Amino acid sequence: MKILHTADWHLGKKLDVFYLLQEQNDLLYEICTIAENEKVDAVLIVGDIFATYNPPTEAIELFYRTVHNLANNATRLVLVIAGNHDSPDRIEAPETLAVQNGIFFIGYPDTELRRIKLDSGIEVLNSEPGYAEFSIPSFTEKLRIIFAPYANEYRLKKALETEDHESEFSWLLEQKWKYLADKYCDNNGINILVSHHFFIAKGYKTLESTDEEKPIVFVGGTQAIDINCIPEQINYTALGHLHRQQNSGTAERNIYYSGSPLSYSFAEAEQEKFVLISGYSDNACTDVKKIALKCGKKLVKKKFENIDETLLWLAENTDKLVDITVKTDTFISSEDRKRMNAIHPGIISLQPELTIGIDGSGPEIDSDLNQDIASLFREYFRYRKNIEPDGRIMDLFREIISE
Numbered sequence: 001m002k003i004l005h006t007a008d009w010h011l012g013k014k015l016d017v018f019y020l021l022q023e024q025n026d027l028l029y030e031i032c033t034i035a036e037n038e039k040v041d042a043v044l045i046v047g048d049i050f051a052t053y054n055p056p057t058e059a060i061e062l063f064y065r066t067v068h069n070l071a072n073n074a075t076r077l078v079l080v081i082a083g084n085h086d087s088p089d090r091i092e093a094p095e096t097l098a099v100q101n102g103i104f105f106i107g108y109p110d111t112e113l114r115r116i117k118l119d120s121g122i123e124v125l126n127s128e129p130g131y132a133e134f135s136i137p138s139f140t141e142k143l144r145i146i147f148a149p150y151a152n153e154y155r156l157k158k159a160l161e162t163e164d165h166e167s168e169f170s171w172l173l174e175q176k177w178k179y180l181a182d183k184y185c186d187n188n189g190i191n192i193l194v195s196h197h198f199f200i201a202k203g204y205k206t207l208e209s210t211d212e213e214k215p216i217v218f219v220g221g222t223q224a225i226d227i228n229c230i231p232e233q234i235n236y237t238a239l240g241h242l243h244r245q246q247n248s249g250t251a252e253r254n255i256y257y258s259g260s261p262l263s264y265s266f267a268e269a270e271q272e273k274f275v276l277i278s279g280y281s282d283n284a285c286t287d288v289k290k291i292a293l294k295c296g297k298k299l300v301k302k303k304f305e306n307i308d309e310t311l312l313w314l315a316e317n318t319d320k321l322v323d324i325t326v327k328t329d330t331f332i333s334s335e336d337r338k339r340m341n342a343i344h345p346g347i348i349s350l351q352p353e354l355t356i357g358i359d360g361s362g363p364e365i366d367s368d369l370n371q372d373i374a375s376l377f378r379e380y381f382r383y384r385k386n387i388e389p390d391g392r393i394m395d396l397f398r399e400i401i402s403e
């Protein structure tokens with residue numbers, strides 16, 4: 001059996017004002033082609049399907065078209081769970097229609113799939129909240145999946161019907177997974193855990209995360225989960241949330257973040273993107289293959305000494321999405337901005353770095369300490385960096401202050 005693992009599509013995502021829908025469309029088509037060429041039997045899409053709770057119609061259409069394509073008339077099992085960017089209700093909304101096509105949507109930790117046998121032979125043999133066992137034609141071994149879509153502490157405790165407000169989030173998940181694994185996941189099948197959470201490998205290494213991913217950890221999110229909470233019966237853990245493809249923990253445990261198919265912030269610039277295909281025989285995971293994605297514009301962050309140098313580089317790199325800083329002793333004129341935009345369609349951000357002031361001759365901090373805190377921060381930032389803080393920096397500042 002072969003299973004394709006992908007996550008963090010963030011459909012409908014904008015980089016500043018730049019919609020990435022065309023990029024996403026090309027990439028999802030590429031993923032469908034990989035599924036076809038590699039003859040995978042099941043596809044796991046591990047959360048953050050959409051960039052927001054209310055994605056644009058085009059993003060929703062792209063999603064449905066893609067899962068329909070992947071499921072290939074119910075001959076391939078497709079399982080989708082919600083991430084922290086998704087509305088669980090939106091994810092589950094088309095469930096009745098989707099199941100007939102071999103597509104299973106899971107929004108909540110206590111979602112329970114209906115037992116059903118499709119004409120194509122795919123069957124839900126057994127299920128309870130957070131778990132399902134599937135039969136796939138031409139395989140005698142059963143596929144068991146424990147699923148853990150994103151849940152904050154409130155949603156998880158409600159799902160588990162626990163009154164215990166003291167228990168740690170990760171302890172509750174660990175108990176739930178242990179119960180399911182001990183009950184269902186013996187050696188006579190393939191056992192998978194699918195989860196959109198932030199995992200850490202204590203004493204092993206710190207996984208990388210970027211701003212895009214932080215809300216799950218900090219702002220009203222949940223704490224990190226130790227990979228040792230994953231039951232030992234699990235053959236492969238398909239994770240979503242972190243955008244860099246990475247193996248969490250030791251190789252033999254097969255715990256993977258597939259990463260996003262596209263770079264979604266300049267912190268991810270230059271990252272190579274993948275889907276993962278795991279292979280199974282004799283009820284063990286015998287192979288995990290990384291397949292690099294070719295579609296999708298690269299994100300590049302560059303700094304230039306002057307406008308002419310910038311224009312030259314832009315002309316040769318029109319296929320990239322760029323964040324440009326140009327050194328100048330004044331500002332970037334609207335004529336220069338127009339010239340740059342005329343030769344390059346993907347300028348996401350363009351800011352000046354003032355060359356004066358480094359020796360103290362430039363902007364000084366207004367010593368009026370009666371200004372509001374945001375104005376003071378703005379002055380300080382300008383003093384240190386020689387540029388204006390942009391909207392994102394100011395939002396982040398206000399968020400930190402409000403905490």
Ligand SMILES: [Mn+2]
Nearest residue numbers: 048083084241
């Ligand atoms: Mn996420």
